Amino acid sequence: MTDHEQIRRVVETYMSSWYRGDHAAMAGCLHAALIKRRLAQDREGGLSYLNCLQHDEMIAATEAGLGLRDAGEFAGVQVEVHAVHGDIASARAIAGRWFDLLQLVRGEDGWRIVHCL
Numbered sequence: 001m002t003d004h005e006q007i008r009r010v011v012e013t014y015m016s017s018w019y020r021g022d023h024a025a026m027a028g029c030l031h032a033a034l035i036k037r038r039l040a041q042d043r044e045g046g047l048s049y050l051n052c053l054q055h056d057e058m059i060a061a062t063e064a065g066l067g068l069r070d071a072g073e074f075a076g077v078q079v080e081v082h083a084v085h086g087d088i089a090s091a092r093a094i095a096g097r098w099f100d101l102l103q104l105v106r107g108e109d110g111w112r113i114v115h116c117l
Contacts, residue, residue, distance in 0.1 A: 007081050007089050007091055010110070010112070011091050012093075014093070017029065018095075018098075019095070021062060021063065021067060023063035029112065029113055030055050030112060031112035032055050036054075038117070074096050077093055079091060079093050087106040088106075101116070
């Protein structure tokens with residue numbers, strides 16, 4: 001399997017595991033140093049802030065089924081691998097309401113997502 005195919009598989013698994021609440025599959029996609037960032041709004045004042053999740057928090061959110069709330073909008077994953085250079089790569093994923101820009105690294109256990117915006 002080529003690097004592009006491996007990266008595509010990791011990204012598709014990452015997105016689909018969120019909607020299925022499959023924390024074990026999610027864990028297999030994420031590097032231990034993962035940081036997921038998204039722009040969020042304060043409920044009271046409507047102020048924007050940068051929400052950050054780390055590896056364990058992302059797995060816990062998946063296990064808690066937070067993605068199941070949006071499962072009805074999941075109709076597959078669109079993945080575009082932007083660049084691969086040695087053991088680093090970037091990709092874009094679109095699934096439901098989520099548009100994720102991803103950075104991946106390849107280690108002994110294969111490609112893993114290390115950063116998500």
